[in-house]
Amino acid sequence: MDGYNESQKHAVMTHEFGHSLKLGHGPEIAVMDSCPACYNPNMSNNLQSWDINSYHSVWGS
Numbered sequence: 287m288d289g290y291n292e293s294q295k296h297a298v299m300t301h302e303f304g305h306s307l308k309l310g311h312g313p314e315i316a317v318m319d320s321c322p323a324c325y326n327p328n329m330s331n332n333l334q335s336w337d338i339n340s341y342h343s344v345w346g347s
């Protein structure tokens with residue numbers, strides 16, 4: 287993760303945590319994008335609505 291800023295590192299950790307919760311990949315706007323730090327260095331490192339909806343679809347509410 288050399289060259290990633292703190293926000294990108296946080297996004298990657300959130301992404302990997304999502305996988306540990308059985309979440310798959312989502313659209314570019316989501317933390318669960320296939321490569322969250324690659325495309326958008328300024329992306330939010332917080333969960334987006336897609337991520338939350340995906341979590342609910344896997345685990346229920």
Ligand SMILES: [Zn+2]
Nearest residue numbers: 301305319320
């Ligand atoms: Zn992934």
